[in-house]
Amino acid sequence: MEIVYKPLDIRNEEQFASIKKLIDADLSEPYSIYVYRYFLNQWPELTYIAVDNKSGTPNIPIGCIVCKMDPHRNVRLRGYIGMLAVESTYRGHGIAKKLVEIAIDKMQREHCDEIMLETEVENSAALNLYEGMGFIRMKRMFRYYLNEGDAFKLILPLTERSCTRSTFLMHGRLAT
Amino acid sequence: MEVDSILGSLSITDDFDQLVDVTSLFDELCSKLKPEAIVKDPRFDLFEGTHSLEVNNSKLDSSLIELTAEEIEFDVNVAYDPPLASVTAIADRLLRCVISWLNDYQTLPTTVLSCRYTESLLSSLVKGTTAGSSWCTGNILYDKVLGSCILGVCYLTKFVQKLLSAGIVFEEEDLNFNNMGFNTFDNLPGQDVVINSLTESLQILEAYSDDSLHLTMLKHILKIIICLVHLEDHLTDYSTKTSHLDELIENANSVNGIFPQLQLSPPKGAFSTYIQKHRSNQFPPRKITKLPTDYSGFITLANDVKTILLVDKAESALETYQFAKFFNKLEQRHVIARILFPLFFIRDDRTVLGKFSYTQFYLLHVKEFSAQTPSEFESSIGNELIQESSNMLLEWYQNCSQNTCRYRQGFNRQLILWDSLQAQFESVNSQVYCSWTYFMKLSSMIEFSLKGFDLDIYKPFEAYSMFWYVYYLSHHLETFLKDSQNDIESNINAIHSMNKKLKKLKAGEKKDQLRLKYRFAMDNEMEQLQATKQFLNYLLKEINITKSLCLIEVFQFAILKSFGLIDNKNSTPSKFSNERLIHNLRFKPFNSIGVPELPEYEVFQQTLKDFVIEEKGAAFDIKLERATNFIETEVRNVVSSIDEIMQGIKGGDNNGVLVTGTRLVQELSLEYYCKLKHTSKALSVNSKVIVNTLKKNIKNKDSHEYKVELVHTTEGWNYFPIQTLRIKQDRYK
Ligand SMILES: CC(C)(COP(=O)(O)OP(=O)(O)OC[C@H]1O[C@@H](n2cnc3c(N)ncnc32)[C@H](O)[C@@H]1OP(=O)(O)O)[C@@H](O)C(=O)NCCC(=O)NCCS
Numbered sequence: 001m002e003i004v005y006k007p008l009d010i011r012n013e014e015q016f017a018s019i020k021k022l023i024d025a026d027l028s029e030p031y032s033i034y035v036y037r038y039f040l041n042q043w044p045e046l047t048y049i050a051v052d053n054k055s056g057t058p059n060i061p062i063g064c065i066v067c068k069m070d071p072h073r074n075v076r077l078r079g080y081i082g083m084l085a086v087e088s089t090y091r092g093h094g095i096a097k098k099l100v101e102i103a104i105d106k107m108q109r110e111h112c113d114e115i116m117l118e119t120e121v122e123n124s125a126a127l128n129l130y131e132g133m134g135f136i137r138m139k140r141m142f143r144y145y146l147n148e149g150d151a152f153k154l155i156l157p158l159t160e161r162s163c164t165r166s167t168f169l170m171h172g173r174l175a176t
Numbered sequence: 177m178e179v180d181s182i183l184g185s186l187s188i189t190d191d192f193d194q195l196v197d198v199t200s201l202f203d204e205l206c207s208k209l210k211p212e213a214i215v216k217d218p219r220f221d222l223f224e225g226t227h228s229l230e231v232n233n234s235k236l237d238s239s240l241i242e243l244t245a246e247e248i249e250f251d252v253n254v255a256y257d258p259p260l261a262s263v264t265a266i267a268d269r270l271l272r273c274v275i276s277w278l279n280d281y282q283t284l285p286t287t288v289l290s291c292r293y294t295e296s297l298l299s300s301l302v303k304g305t306t307a308g309s310s311w312c313t314g315n316i317l318y319d320k321v322l323g324s325c326i327l328g329v330c331y332l333t334k335f336v337q338k339l340l341s342a343g344i345v346f347e348e349e350d351l352n353f354n355n356m357g358f359n360t361f362d363n364l365p366g367q368d369v370v371i372n373s374l375t376e377s378l379q380i381l382e383a384y385s386d387d388s389l390h391l392t393m394l395k396h397i398l399k400i401i402i403c404l405v406h407l408e409d410h411l412t413d414y415s416t417k418t419s420h421l422d423e424l425i426e427n428a429n430s431v432n433g434i435f436p437q438l439q440l441s442p443p444k445g446a447f448s449t450y451i452q453k454h455r456s457n458q459f460p461p462r463k464i465t466k467l468p469t470d471y472s473g474f475i476t477l478a479n480d481v482k483t484i485l486l487v488d489k490a491e492s493a494l495e496t497y498q499f500a501k502f503f504n505k506l507e508q509r510h511v512i513a514r515i516l517f518p519l520f521f522i523r524d525d526r527t528v529l530g531k532f533s534y535t536q537f538y539l540l541h542v543k544e545f546s547a548q549t550p551s552e553f554e555s556s557i558g559n560e561l562i563q564e565s566s567n568m569l570l571e572w573y574q575n576c577s578q579n580t581c582r583y584r585q586g587f588n589r590q591l592i593l594w595d596s597l598q599a600q601f602e603s604v605n606s607q608v609y610c611s612w613t614y615f616m617k618l619s620s621m622i623e624f625s626l627k628g629f630d631l632d633i634y635k636p637f638e639a640y641s642m643f644w645y646v647y648y649l650s651h652h653l654e655t656f657l658k659d660s661q662n663d664i665e666s667n668i669n670a671i672h673s674m675n676k677k678l679k680k681l682k683a684g685e686k687k688d689q690l691r692l693k694y695r696f697a698m699d700n701e702m703e704q705l706q707a708t709k710q711f712l713n714y715l716l717k718e719i720n721i722t723k724s725l726c727l728i729e730v731f732q733f734a735i736l737k738s739f740g741l742i743d744n745k746n747s748t749p750s751k752f753s754n755e756r757l758i759h760n761l762r763f764k765p766f767n768s769i770g771v772p773e774l775p776e777y778e779v780f781q782q783t784l785k786d787f788v789i790e791e792k793g794a795a796f797d798i799k800l801e802r803a804t805n806f807i808e809t810e811v812r813n814v815v816s817s818i819d820e821i822m823q824g825i826k827g828g829d830n831n832g833v834l835v836t837g838t839r840l841v842q843e844l845s846l847e848y849y850c851k852l853k854h855t856s857k858a859l860s861v862n863s864k865v866i867v868n869t870l871k872k873n874i875k876n877k878d879s880h881e882y883k884v885e886l887v888h889t890t891e892g893w894n895y896f897p898i899q900t901l902r903i904k905q906d907r908y909k
Contacts, residue, residue, distance in 0.1 A: 010212035029460055030235045034225030041214050104752050134750025134758055140631040142349050142581035157753050163760035168768050
């Protein structure tokens, strides 16, 4: 196993398709193609993949993280982790952790004030992973439909702006 | 074939000579496109697209649903055999669909609308429809009896739609109403017509000589549907009659008794995903989930609605306040009851319970809390502020019936609003209003914080800061309540001293005047003063309990930290953030609050240091023992306070010491205090377990073997989880 991490190549349609396949495998209800287009085409620089150079298919990602970044209520820059998946046979080797680190590092360099994401209450792998990196649970969302279970909203603060209610940041709006 | 002819009809012209070939232009433009470019209308935001479905993707395209032959061929115009057993089975399954939809949060198309008869009726409804089914089998059980069942269930569905449109709860969270494009609910006949139809069906069944269980069951089903159709009375007439709810419970119980003896199987295809495939559907295909196996869901519904109707009997603001605090606290009420509560309480005619205007209701709260008649102050404050406060109070009431997650979020919003109101009252110097607002604010801050434990928002490492902060808030609230109590006390004393003075005064005008004043005070003020004093007594006991339990938790955290098992920060430092930022994010909801000011990060650090035992050897043991003894004393205090409150509740607030205002929620409040008591005892046991386990193992000093978890005990109260020692397990082992 020789894992290499690299940014998405948005011109590579094959890569696009394999990312979709990798992520769909973990979802009970898949995202439509638009969801992928929304993230990958608008923020291609915020998607990273992991490939195994020693495998027979070094072009097919075995892990990936998909993020976006935009102003939240016009007062702080919020990074958002939309999707994260590692192929089941590659789990437990720190691949997800590395992908998350690379993505957050990038968003921090882009001056994000915080990183946000949502994950299901029952997903202890994801909760352990993110909470180990300093994310805390901000709220719980009631969502019993389709037996989906509740979800937590997690935030990792990167700057002090993350720690003040947006109502009180209004006078210092972001220059966008 | 069909597609070709439809597309053909779209053709613009038959004269192909007029058309220009743009292929080369198209190819040329395409060659200039970057591979990552998306061709779209600039007004189309890709985000909107994230909700779209995808044609030909079987997980997203409901037209690809595969139906069985029976499902495709199912015909509502056929009387499937044997009619009585089949009709009973269909009606029964439909009712269990209702439970699945409303009690188990399933979607409308996979439950009520999965029934082909429901679909058929809704498709045929036109304005002015009178009772009667849209199918004709020639069999009265199908055409008449089943017809009225379907009509009744549709009527209930329409009522639920109305409830949802009130905007109290959130679609897709508390209740799903994907109506599959049916806008025909409004064409349903009126309640009387529906009830008549159901009653006629019952009469038809009465005439049957058959003494089968199916017949008995079907009669119960009809009676249940009649009760469900009557649910709307609590809103249309604000009816407090519970006879239909009692009947609902009775019949549901009877059916539950029959179930084990009956085999019920509806005709194949009568319930399916057919509707998802054939009608306009903006959602991905959904499987039909397992239905409940009995009617207990209706019993829950009826009992919960009965509970919320009790609020009508409130005789004081104190009672409505306590009612709202307790009715949805121990377990989340049925969604219908949760929507009905605010609609029944805060009425369309802009009154509360049809008795008070919003401001009157608000002023009543202030009056009962302060024992002063606030109307005297009203003019100096201005109507707007009073109105704003009244709305805020109603929002508080409404929030009490939200689902457990929204409930906490509601407080998050309220904190700053109460804070700003308090500041406004302060600026116009109105002490009475200000005090009450401060009370509401502090109570909301405490509730918001502690509710987080119930929802598993906090990690074990955060337990210290959260409990210490609530302890700090409780301390402020306690001081405030004591001051209020002193004010009341001196008002009472002033009245009593008038009497003493009277005795000393010689007869004359002065004495007469004082006597009048004294009489007035005794007749008009004393009762409220005494009631308020006793209510404050109760509040003080309650805040004392909260304060002590927080302190116990704080001590346990400190003990665990003294053994090196936990710290008030993540075990591995974050690469991207730091402890201070993470702490500040946690306390973001409070950092703008004026009073009480949020203590600085350093204060949290310092106080923890003060609690932790840093000594070594014998000195460590002495301090540890002191800490555990302290916990024991606090637990005893808590338990005795709880007992006093429980006695007060049981005695109907008649002991002359405590007024709890829990008359309408006696059982619920007692259950709550029982849980709190259980938690106190569990905390006491936990202290001993922690100390014993760690003392034994401290010699090998391997604290890394253990970790701390926040555990909820089933009998305890979740706001105070137990910081439990657990042996670490390597998940990769
Ligand atoms: C969650 C997921 C991405 C983790 O991938 P991974 O490469 O196995 O994770 P890593 O090896 O990098 O683990 C990093 C940390 O995550 C946590 N973690 C990962 N798997 C875990 C598991 N099965 N149980 C508990 N914790 C786990 C641990 O804290 C771990 O750190 P540690 O090894 O030092 O204890 C992977 O399980 C996955 O693809 N799941 C399905 C999709 C999903 O749930 N995505 C997240 C939605 S937001």
